[in-house]
Amino acid sequence: MIKTIYQDKYNPQKTWEVTSMSHGFYLKQFICNKQFGRGLRTTREYIQSIGILDMKILTRWEEPEK
Structure with missing residues (x-):
């Protein structure tokens, strides 16, 4: 699993x-x-349609599968 945290561009x-x-x-x-x-x-x-993929990436990491 890859987790990515995005910063909302309208609400900090x-x-x-x-x-x-x-x-x-x-x-x-x-x-x-x-x-x-x-x-x-x-x-x-869906994620692209609401604009999340265009936001700034704060953190990205990979977690092992459970």
Whole structure:
């Protein structure tokens, strides 16, 4: 799994965590470093359509599969 943290370009207190999995992506939203909502299993097309892939990357790392 590769996890990437994106900084929201409109709200500096909001970040998005995109986890790349074998069958798609998992999207989480954090506001003031607290997770907001449960998260969403989604596709690359949806993430691109809401503009997350165009945002600044803060951190990227790889975690071993469980």
